[in-house]
Amino acid sequence: MDTNNDITPNSSTEDKIKEAARRVFIRKGYAATRTRDIADESGFNLSLINYYFRSKEKLFDIIIKEHFQSFIQSVMVIVNNRDTSIQQKIQLIINNYIDMLTKNPDLPLFVLKEINSDPDKFMAMIGFDKVNGGGTYLAQQWAEMAAHRKAPPVKPIHFLMNTASLIIFPFIAGPVIRNKTGIDKEQYNNLMEERRKLIPYWVSLMLNDSYEGLNN
Amino acid sequence: MDTNNDITPNSSTEDKIKEAARRVFIRKGYAATRTRDIADESGFNLSLINYYFRSKEKLFDIIIKEHFQSFIQSVMVIVNNRDTSIQQKIQLIINNYIDMLTKNPDLPLFVLKEINSDPDKFMAMIGFDKVNGGGTYLAQQWAEMAAHRKAPPVKPIHFLMNTASLIIFPFIAGPVIRNKTGIDKEQYNNLMEERRKLIPYWVSLMLNDSYEGLNN
DNA sequence: GTCTATAGACTGATAGAC
DNA sequence: GTCTATCAGTCTATAGAC
Numbered sequence: 313m314d315t316n317n318d319i320t321p322n323s324s325t326e327d328k329i330k331e332a333a334r335r336v337f338i339r340k341g342y343a344a345t346r347t348r349d350i351a352d353e354s355g356f357n358l359s360l361i362n363y364y365f366r367s368k369e370k371l372f373d374i375i376i377k378e379h380f381q382s383f384i385q386s387v388m389v390i391v392n393n394r395d396t397s398i399q400q401k402i403q404l405i406i407n408n409y410i411d412m413l414t415k416n417p418d419l420p421l422f423v424l425k426e427i428n429s430d431p432d433k434f435m436a437m438i439g440f441d442k443v444n445g446g447g448t449y450l451a452q453q454w455a456e457m458a459a460h461r462k463a464p465p466v467k468p469i470h471f472l473m474n475t476a477s478l479i480i481f482p483f484i485a486g487p488v489i490r491n492k493t494g495i496d497k498e499q500y501n502n503l504m505e506e507r508r509k510l511i512p513y514w515v516s517l518m519l520n521d522s523y524e525g526l527n528n
Numbered sequence: 529m530d531t532n533n534d535i536t537p538n539s540s541t542e543d544k545i546k547e548a549a550r551r552v553f554i555r556k557g558y559a560a561t562r563t564r565d566i567a568d569e570s571g572f573n574l575s576l577i578n579y580y581f582r583s584k585e586k587l588f589d590i591i592i593k594e595h596f597q598s599f600i601q602s603v604m605v606i607v608n609n610r611d612t613s614i615q616q617k618i619q620l621i622i623n624n625y626i627d628m629l630t631k632n633p634d635l636p637l638f639v640l641k642e643i644n645s646d647p648d649k650f651m652a653m654i655g656f657d658k659v660n661g662g663g664t665y666l667a668q669q670w671a672e673m674a675a676h677r678k679a680p681p682v683k684p685i686h687f688l689m690n691t692a693s694l695i696i697f698p699f700i701a702g703p704v705i706r707n708k709t710g711i712d713k714e715q716y717n718n719l720m721e722e723r724r725k726l727i728p729y730w731v732s733l734m735l736n737d738s739y740e741g742l743n744n
Numbered sequence: 745g746t747c748t749a750t751a752g753a754c755t756g757a758t759a760g761a762c
Numbered sequence: 763g764t765c766t767a768t769c770a771g772t773c774t775a776t777a778g779a780c
Contacts, residue, residue, distance in 0.1 A: 325763075341641075344559040347756060357765055362757055421640055424700055425557075428637055431707045445708070469709070469719065470726060477697035482689045484640055484700075489689070491647045492661070503685065510686060517733040541745075563774060573747055578775055 326364050329354045333361075334375045338422045342372055343429075373437060380438035383412060388443070391450040398453050403512050406479055410508055413483045414501055420480050445472075466518050474518060478511045542580050545570045549577075550591045554638045558588055559645075589653060596654035599628060604659070607666040614669050619728050622695055626724055629699045630717055636700050661688075682734050690734060694727045 323331070332354035336345050347368050351358040365371035390396075390404045413419065426434045435441045445451060454468060466474075482489075482504065490500055539547070548570035552561050563584050567574040581587035606612075606620045629635065642650045651657045661667060670684060682690075698705075698720065706716055 340645075341559075346754085348754095358756090359758075359766085360764065363763075366757095368756065418644070421637075421644055424637055424704070425641060427707075428634075428703055429556075429560075431703045435704070435707060443708075466726075469705075470723070473698045473701070473705070474694055474730065476701065477693040478690055481693035481697040481700075484697075485689070485692065487644055487647045488640070488651075489685075491643075491651060492656075492659075493685070507686070510682075514690065514734055518730055520733075562772090564772095574774090575748085575776075576746065579745075582775090584774070 325356060325360065329356060329361060329364060330371075330375055330378075333371050334379060337372055337375060338379075338416065338418050341422060341425050376434075376437050377439070380440070383408075384439060384443060388448070391445075391448040394449055398450065398457060399512065399516070401450055401453075402475070402515060403508075406475075406511050407508060409479045410504055413480070414504060417483050417486060420484050424484075471515070471518060475511070475515050478507070478514060482507065541572060541576065545572060545577060545580060546587070546591055546594075549587050550595060553588055553591060554595075554632065554634050557638060557641050592650075592653050593655070596656070599624075600655060600659060604664070607661075607664040610665055614666065614673060615728070615732070617666055617669075618691070618731060622691075622727050623724060625695045626720055629696070630720060633699050633702060636696050640700075687731070687734060691727070691731050694723070694730060698723065 329350065333350045336349050336353050340349070345368075347361050348358055350361060350371075354360075361368070361371065365374065386408060387405060390401055390408065393401070396404065423434075423438075432441070486500055490496070495503075545566065549566045552565045552569050556565070561584075563577050564574055566577055566587075570576075577584070577587065581590065602624060603621060606617055606624065609617070612620070639650075639654075648657070702716055705711075706713070711719075
């Protein structure tokens with residue numbers, strides 16, 4: 313998956329415009345992005361955007377598809393691996409996300425914003441509508457784990473929400489937290505690195521049988 | 529704090545425009561909001577927006593100030609209360625947030641989006657720049673708790689991130705999760721209600737001395 | 745106070761020169 | 763392929779009738 317922000321020096325004009333468009337779209341969102349911003353970012357003339365891609369919307373569509381499909385697929389490979397435990401899968405998914413989000417910190421806010429403005433359209437665009445979490449091998453492992461406990465662990469939906477929250481939200485809230493604490497981007501990334509090991513620990517706490525005592 | 533979406537029937541034109549503007553701004557963000565949208569939402573003519581508020585930007589400024597200041601103050605009252613424990617404060621803050629976010633599910637994404645586009649400006653606008661978390665009574669209680677432990681609990685910054693993540697992120701991700709699971713808005717709100725008691729339990733797990741064993 | 749009409753700037757997209 | 767010039771539509775804001 314190519315989600316880094318490097319400029320490939322020998323790429324074609326078409327690719328350079330795509331790279332520039334990807335950066336601007338993700339930073340500002342579809343609505344707030346002007347085709348002139350993309351032209352400036354690419355270093356080429358405004359009219360070339362329409363020459364290569366016909367319209368702003370088609371350019372957006374192409375870029376987003378390319379950007380997400382390989383990432384979604386890499387997660388699907390992890391959750392369907394028959395040789396790893398639930399705990400190992402969780403660690404791998406967390407690593408996968410933290411790698412990707414460290415490279416693309418603007419991505420979660422962008423995705424949530426676009427999904428908010430038209431859920432069905434955007435999820436179909438990135439191919440997330442075809443993902444069926446319940447049909448994964450991870451889901452099967454979870455069901456087996458739940459069956460072998462006296463007390464049920466936390467509801468899957470809450471567990472999923474919590475794991476996603478702990479991974480993704482700190483990236484979204486980065487600007488707020490850095491603004492309040494005064495820590496710089498590098499120090500903040502170090503905090504995110506610490507979380508690679510901390511999040512698996514925190515989520516494992518939620519799966520403990522001691523959960524039983526809570527149902528009051 | 530008036531953050532509900534009720535239309536007050538006997539309010540003036542000025543107030544009706546403010547109410548309409550608040551709804552539209554929060555739903556779509558500043559950049560994507562057109563003054564025509566506000567005019568339509570209010571039922572009045574486009575030109576009255578400028579008659580009463582001079583410009584889109586000044587109207588935005590007024591509304592956002594009013595919307596947040598009372599909420600921030602209500603949280604400050606909780607964190608500076610000398611008669612409640614850390615645990616009680618956490619529960620009260622969680623209740624405060626879940627109440628507010630259930631009424632205004634679009635708010636977190638709106639805030640994060642605006643902060644992302646200009647952190648200093650927006651945080652000053654809502655008065656959050658003057659908030660000093662380290663000077664609160666809660667911070668003092670935390671320091672005392674940490675001093676009485678052999679092993680330090682989780683770093684305050686991670687604890688803060690995690691608590692905020694578990695509260696706020698599920699509201700942001702609501703559209704995605706509802707889209708994937710097919711559950712409706714009311715069922716989703718029920719899940720959020722469950723979290724009132726679950727989040728304090730989960731965050732308490734992170735404060736346990738068993739945390740000691742993690743530092744490998 | 746509330747409306748219609750329109751100015752002036754900006755947007756996405758295209759025609760045509762080279 | 764890449765550029766300049768410009769169109770047609772939309773945006774915020776204002777002037778002026780009532």
